[in-house]
Amino acid sequence: MTAPASKNSFGARDTLKVGDASYEVFRLNQVEGSQRLPYSLKILLENLLRTEDGANITAEHIRALGNWDPKADPSTEIQFTPARVVMQDFTGVPCVVDLATMREAVTALGGDPDQVNPLAPAEMVIDHSVVIDIFGREDAFERNVEIEYERNKERYQFLRWGQNAFEEFKVVPPGTGIVHQVNIEHLARTIMSRNGQAYPDTCVGTDSHTTMVNGLGVLGWGVGGIEAEAAMLGQPVSMLIPKVVGFKLTGQIPPGATATDVVLTITEKLRAHGVVGKFVEFYGDGVGAVPLANRATIGNMSPEFGSTAAIFPIDEETLRYLKLTGRSEEQLALVEAYSKEQGLWHDPAHEPEYSEYLELDLSTVVPSIAGPKRPQDRIELTEAKSSFRTSLHDYVSGDQATPHTQIDEKVEESFPASDAPALSFAAEDAVAVQSAANGAHGRPSKPVTVTSEERGEFVLDHGAVVIASITSCTNTSNPSVMLGAALLARNAVEKGLSSKPWVKTSMAPGSQVVTDYYEKAGLWPYLEKLGYHLVGYGCTTCIGNSGPLPEEISQSIQDNDLTAVSVLSGNRNFEGRINPDVKMNYLASPPLVIAYALAGTMDFDFENQPLGQDTDGNDVFLRDIWPSPQEIQSTIDSAITQEMFTKDYSDVFDGGERWKALPTPEGKTFEWDAESTYVRKPPYFDGMGAEPDPVTDISGARVLALLGDSVTTDHISPAGAIKEDSPAGRYLKENGLERKDFNSYGSRRGNHEVMIRGTFANIRLRNLLLDDVQGGYTRDFTQEGGPQAFIYDAAQNYAAQGTPLVVLGGKEYGSGSSRDWAAKGTRLLGVQAVIAESFERIHRSNLIGMGVVPLQFPQGSSASSLGLDGTETYDIAGITELNNDVTPSTVKVTATKADGKQVEFDADVRIDTPGEADYYRNGGILQYVLRNLTNS
Structure with missing residues (x-):
């Protein structure tokens, strides 16, 4: 599979010579209005020019971006095609599991398994699996790595298979570094050169802190593993042209204060201002004085203040850092020439138009x-x-x-x-x-x-x-x-x-x-x-x-x-x-x-x-x-010194003897081990036909969890240690494992059986169906009186009765890390809808990607204000309009109490783009991609 050539409606295709090399480029100045755009939107504009196909990406989209109104609420959907994908192993392993499963599903539908291959470069850094078992002694590193390999042998063998089986997929082995630091120090290109083209480096990553690379002038952000898989397979990311907040930096950090203090100050300031779903872009005279490492530190915290991205433009400091970290002279020349030619070079005297403006005098920062x-x-x-x-x-x-x-x-x-x-x-x-x-x-x-x-x-x-x-x-x-x-x-x-x-x-x-x-x-x-x-x-x-x-x-x-x-x-x-x-x-x-x-x-x-x-x-x-x-x-x-970077990254994908000594399966499809408790074939494509079944309304649903405000994906997604008496612990014991070999939920993300049992199981989760109880518990209404039960056990009982489930939430539902399993686990537990007061961007998108409909209480309303306590049964009518290629703005929700009284309200449907509607109709994003592959 190769990306189609641009339709070039604006005559933007041209050639850029840098030294002895020539590159195809798409000139931004061919689009009226481009000069006034913020740096980050110029990158999106180039992306549209280069990928214009006349169907998903049209001349109208390009004009809409050129005519961007900074003050208008986002309403225009565009398709962003990231240049590459970065992954860490916790979220990356499920990606590779899903790709391996898709290869089998493609074969079952009569296609070629080689159709399932990353179109964009995909790089995984194994950084989430080391546990601090040993500390405070000289051999701590060696012992912890040794234990890490013992615990994760099955996962690492699987990843080595993926590295060999998939083209454009590379793995940075354990004991090398953290994905985001490896990204800025080595993987990031700032300006890409590929297939004869030069274009801005952009990326999505399976970790919300992918935004750290924004410090290097690279537009990128965290997505769920589900979206990342689709991006690897050539599916663009649907998004609305965002508002852009201009953040002016002035002054110098005072003695005693650190970059961390700056970050915490900016986080507090932007949280108070409200930047969820927006881009933040730093500009002004003070930008040049901010070292690259500080820029990366600020960009890293973007998820904590809620923005999609928090980017610094390219300037001399960017080049200095690229040189320090060992990039080639040819790459440095390309970055400088391309960004100056395209108006992407930071000019303190030029102030783009922004939707909103903020300012921070760095001299006011305190520890x-x-x-x-x-x-x-x-x-x-x-x-x-x-x-x-x-x-x-x-x-x-x-x-x-x-x-x-x-x-x-x-x-x-x-x-x-x-x-x-x-x-x-x-x-x-x-x-x-x-x-x-x-x-x-x-x-x-x-x-x-x-x-x-x-x-x-x-x-x-x-x-x-x-x-x-x-x-x-x-x-x-x-x-x-x-x-x-x-x-x-x-x-x-x-x-x-x-x-x-x-x-x-x-x-x-x-x-x-x-x-x-x-x-x-x-x-x-x-x-x-x-x-x-x-x-x-x-x-x-x-x-x-x-x-x-x-x-x-x-x-x-x-x-x-x-x-x-x-x-x-x-x-x-x-x-x-x-x-x-x-x-x-x-x-x-x-x-x-x-x-x-x-x-x-x-x-x-x-x-x-x-x-x-x-x-x-x-x-x-x-x-x-x-x-x-x-x-x-x-x-x-x-x-x-520069030599430190060139030496340490010279064999970054090599991995040393431990990595190379792992026995590695071969072949285009993976041979699943029925005894494995780490890597199991998931059920997403079981019984899937070439065409999707019609969308149906939801009737007779029960509430699995009634949750308050600020429930994060950390509350929902399995993470940390696995308790012995939990459903996941019971499963592992039933499979012959002792407590010492349980490892963590993160390391077992390739096994859906473990992950389902750990969904909504955080020890601090407060399910308001119960009084003063914390943890993964609910009331099981399949039993008389609705006794307390583990959420997993109750979900299994509901599934046995054919009862669909809903979750009720408060404000900022799903904030936190972009954890794909927060959505995957929700769906596999049988939840068909989440009704909340508001959603975090990535989790809302991930729910749709798993075929769960996100609904929002009417403005100013909540479960509490409507008198809902979670003991009701729920009917949701109007979703079937999606079968007519129409996304309803609202659906009718009827909650029936035990005494027959009913509460009715119109919930807003948070399927925000036509692309998301397609995913939902297909039962999820992976099913949509798979059907497109086999029907193309």
Whole structure:
């Protein structure tokens, strides 16, 4: 399969010479209005010019983009054809599973399995599978990789088969880096050259933080695995021409503040403004002064402030970074020549038209953290202690507080309320003093003595920082914060400070280059002295792969219901995500992660409380060990070289002996192992005919879950550890696995049987069908009285009776990561419709991609305001209009209560584009693509 040639209605096809090379290009200046467009929309315009086929992509679409009205609400659908697809293994494995299954389905429908092949380059980075089992020791990296291969052998063999079976599909093996950092350091082209054409690099990725590449001038964003598969197979992504928010940057980051603080400030600001579904584009004189690593850090957090993309234009800083990271001279020349020729080069004097305008003076940024459960909840570091104390009351019962009106000043001096107890205290004295000190401030306190053979005796209380992890793409791509952390570690060690013994410390860089520059700067020994040994190159803590806490600490937390804390340099801190023993999670810059490891508790005031004493007995405060911006910059200049990047990426797809030694199946179709608990053939195409069945209305449906506001895909999609007594745990035990071999949901995403059982099973999910119950439970109305049951078990009972299911939700339903299994699991449980107050963009699209209709309560209405409690049966009428190639704007929903009373309302149908309507008619996007392949 090859992409069809453009119809070239605007005469835009031309030739661009760069050195000795010539490229076919499509000139933007041939379209009236193109010059005033924002940078990001110019990229979309070129995309339409190059892919114009007269059917899906027409001259009218191109004119609509040239005539874009910045102030108008988005209404024009266009088809965006990304240049490439990037994947991480958690979401990528199901993609390859589905492609393998499609090859069989094509064959069954009389087609050629070779028809199922990526049309666009597709690259997967295996970065989500390493778990921090081993930490705080020199062999942690080797041991964790070894365990990773043991756990994931079946998955990795399958991916190696895919690498050989599919054209244009490459795999970056484990132990290399995080997908988004590998993307900006190596995979991104900024300007593509392929098949004789030059055009802007664009991508979609199976991870919402694909937007990190926006920092490099590459337009891209996260999509569900379902959309990514379609894009790989040549299906364009349907979208409405978006509003574009112009974000002007001025000033300089002040000393003491970091790129992380800038990101948290921008996240808060954009969340408050409202940018969901919009592009954000940075412009102005200040842009040139923002280092590329900071641009990538800002772009990375786009999902946290809700925009589709957050892009920086191409300029000298882009070229500098491309050169530093080892791109060829030919590529650098192409990037500069093409972007200047096409008006894509940043000109501070030229201000495009934007829909809305924002501005940030970087000099106003102050050190910050975010938490305890959402990335947009920024807290100034000076307010962190009081904010923690306020939030703590949401996590513990009131009877644990022992308020006192007075406290002996000598006790307070010798043992500050938030300071971790010194190990030299007798345990009972420490408990007594800790209790008294905490009580003085009226904060809940429950000091517990813990005895550890390895770590000695210490006291844990609410707020203890039990995980302090430097991890995640957000920051590990950024030398300023990574070297800042290492310099702080050096200063702390030289002052005689150490991490508290109950803190699980870990360092998981985004690429091997970080290791190289730590070694060259001579800073590794100081990090290791504080317990920050290399544990792996991967996402680790940020996605819930923090690994188990030491047993005695975990047991103490569970036995005493302690509210423990994690601090991580990540981008996600949703409830239940980081570790099952940890209730409160805070995002912080890498230097602050180490600072909290030194403090040992969230109940700490860095301004007024010392982290400890130096060898002369003098108090040491955070300000005493914080490195200066000048020292950080001089270390960057002396420690980072182009050779590091060229060396580390010279054999990036090779994988070393472990990877190459894996036995690999061969052949165009995969030989499924009936005994595998990792990779199973999914049922999406079972019984599928060449033509779709007619769409039907929904009648007699029951509510599987009644959910509140801000239910994220982390609440819906299986993630993290698999509990032994859960439906997924039962399934694995029935298949002969012991608890130690369960691995995580993420690693088993290629097995639909595990994933269905883990859908809606998050330990923090609150299904309002039940009173004060958290976890994956519902009421099962197939049984008399509707007793409590696991959601999976109830769904199976409903399926046996032929009863369709619906889910009722609140505002921002499905926000969070672009998890395909949040939609796949929903559909496979038997849910046919989700009715919510509003939807997050990607999850709404993914639901349609799985044949689930997203419906919206009437404006201003909710389940609660309509008097719905989830015990009703539901009839939804009007969906059948789709059979007539008409997408209804509303459908009639009738909810019938047990006493026969009915509640009726018109729900908005959130099938927003004709392309989405086609997907829904076919039962899903994959079925649509498959039928197109066999009918073409």
